[in-house]
Amino acid sequence: xxxxxxxxxxxxxxxxxxxxxxxxxxxxxxxxxxxxxxxxxxxxxxxxxxxxxxxxxxxxxxxxxxxxxxxxxxxxxxxxxxxxxxxxxxxxxxxxxxxxxxxxxxxxxxxxxxxxxxxxxxxxxxxxxxxxxxxxxxxxxxxxxxxxxxxxxxxxxxxxxxxxxxxxxxxxxxxxxxxxxxxxxxxx
Numbered sequence: 001x002x003x004x005x006x007x008x009x010x011x012x013x014x015x016x017x018x019x020x021x022x023x024x025x026x027x028x029x030x031x032x033x034x035x036x037x038x039x040x041x042x043x044x045x046x047x048x049x050x051x052x053x054x055x056x057x058x059x060x061x062x063x064x065x066x067x068x069x070x071x072x073x074x075x076x077x078x079x080x081x082x083x084x085x086x087x088x089x090x091x092x093x094x095x096x097x098x099x100x101x102x103x104x105x106x107x108x109x110x111x112x113x114x115x116x117x118x119x120x121x122x123x124x125x126x127x128x129x130x131x132x133x134x135x136x137x138x139x140x141x142x143x144x145x146x147x148x149x150x151x152x153x154x155x156x157x158x159x160x161x162x163x164x165x166x167x168x169x170x171x172x173x174x175x176x177x178x179x180x181x182x183x184x185x186x187x188x
Contacts, residue, residue, distance in 0.1 A: 007175030014168035021161035044135040050125045058117040061138040064110045079131035083117045086124040091117045
């Protein structure tokens with residue numbers, strides 16, 4: 001393979017790696033942001049019917065606006081959460097320990113993990129929230145640290161692909177710009 005063909009192949013690989021780097025950051029950030037939107041929200045006081053298809057923990061997040069500067073970071077008192085299976089059995093609510101804090105502020109919203117339910121089996125459930133009015137809670141399947149790991153790996157993979165892309169791009173430019181060995185004069 002001559003030098004120009006090698007340079008073209010390397011340039012195409014560099015472009016593909018760059019596209020892969022962009023895709024991996026989108027997937028990584030999307031993996032973090034998508035769970036925070038939750039699959040369901042409930043306003044207090046209120047209830048919500050849920051059809052859960054897996055046994056991942058159901059995380060409860062308190063959602064508030066970051067523009068409400070006078071609002072405290074903690075959840076107001078006097079709330080209770082109950083999750084009932086279709087057979088009437090109660091799933092215990094597990095509040096977050098005082099030293100375990102997960103908070104995220106995205107797009108003028110503050111999300112604070114307040115507790116979780118361990119789901120024993122798939123099926124239909126009813127969530128009841130009692131407490132002061134107009135507080136919003138987001139429900140997310142799974143653990144919050146999974147979304148942070150997704151972001152970490154997305155960024156790490158992006159950096160790796162980006163560096164490989166840059167190296168291949170520079171090498172392809174060297175191949176394009178490098179002059180070949182001088183040709184020997186032909187004898188006549």
